[in-house]
Amino acid sequence: MKQSVMTSPGVIEFRDVPLPVPASTEVLIRMKRIGVCGSDIHVYHGKHALTPYPVVQGHEVSGVIEKVGGSVRGLAPGDKVTFQPQVTCGTCYPCRHGAYHICDSLKVMGFQTTGAGSEYFAVDASKVLKLPTRMDLEHGAMIEPAAVAVHALGRAGDVSGMKVLVLGAGPIGNLVAQAAKGLGAAQVMITDVSDFRLGKARECGIDLCVNIGNTDLAAAVKEHFGEAKADLILECVGSPQTISQAVAVARKGTDIIVVGVFGDKPVLDLGTVQDRELRLIGTLMYREPDWKKAIELVESGKIRLAPLITDHFEFADYKKAYEYIEANRERAMKVMIVVEK
Template identity: 35%
Template structure:
């Protein structure tokens, strides 16, 4: 038997005993070691997202070891450390062939539309398992999935060295955007958040300029870009008003990376003529998949990301309710992880 944290209803976890599943053909059984709490998990916990999936075991930012594999599988070593791509597509359709799995008509996501990783063991498609080096700590490997989301956003935005970039929001994902933009070679990297503590952490992690007053952001951007505006603006909060502000921060010919999730009815008033005449662009992106996961893992393995701000807060599985309830009271913790096994 194993323990699993079931979200029975918004705001209410229950630890229950379940049989440990057995892998069939094409499947791998993962012994979960660490699981990060994502903003999406918080939306589910608060009843704002995926309510029709409850009761459910959430959790999709996870790492662990291979406990067992099904028949006829090669290349996966029992006991080896792994991370797992959470996005399950059919593998056959137009979108899957293009690695646009979120658009697959049969798409499922571990921990969002189906049971996820807040359990001691989890059964996953073996084709989505990625082997990881044994010498990389689990708390670092658990950052692979969120970093993969940021890798994909930068890839879609076609960020290049020497480009000016603004990141709106200095939470965990905003901080990763800052770090990846700096790694790519964007300069200057400007970050804005109303939390002075999180802006300071973003500056420590590589941002060049930090702004805590939204009213001062545009002037700061113009001063840093010779009055042009930013090459790339990343909205990482999910606020319609901030999306509108992001459009006004772009230079002519600039790019808006739409990343922060809004409500389903929220809209953005796009100045069509300016968009056409200035050759501006907007590109949405939210989840890393396929090669994004491999690239994120490579960056973590080779120390390109400062992970200390993300690994300070951890709770055992039996305290998952407390972990979720207290997140809003711990702004200095960029990430909270649930420890499943050593």
């Protein structure tokens, strides 16, 4: 079978490798779709500190089960599936306390271990999630980022009835905003500097879309949410500017969920965090319940994925996908690699 191997930043080779034989606890998946995300792009540019080369990418994926190992129950050939890409130790403190997503020696497929960028992929059945039979496999490959959004919101507890402010309308901010609505938030406002991306948010049913390039955030918050401002803020950019905005506009005593990944260490007004009793809360990836909730939100139409999928590339054109994203940063929201139609 063909496997795409990134041998060094920007260089992708297609190699012929043996078809994997699933171990007794594994399933063999015939790969269909791979979504490209921001972290993949960092790897492509050699700017992902935690990823050595060569690396096989692919962690936002979907496929159809081809074969199941002898001791696998509840999964069968023909099932549409996706899977959690974390590889965890099972013995560290977080793992022993149900927080495997923040395992002390966390590895992620497509970064520190082999990803699913091949025609077939064998993975432990415990990581696999069955997709509803009617779900488009294209959407199946986006359960991963949707689970990121569900988990991020879960860090704030129950968001129902809340007025939620989401900074950044990239795929992650968009999905956070949609998931917030889907989980019962009363009002959701999203910001970006790109009218194109705000247009996508609107298309996905987010009504309060604010271009922060030409609007004062504090004024917009006051106008839409009133004097009580936002009940919850999620930073989904990873820039010093947006995390500072979050701190500046937060109502006293509220939570700011830090979803964005920061390249540089931002200078932040911690005096305000202290004085206003703000809580800065981190969030990393997801756990299985987040995936199940994400599947439910997509299946019930509360999260719309179609507007986010902007482009497609054949498996053999993996590198072209990166070149395209590079040249179309704003318009390329979710680019899909079609491993098999």
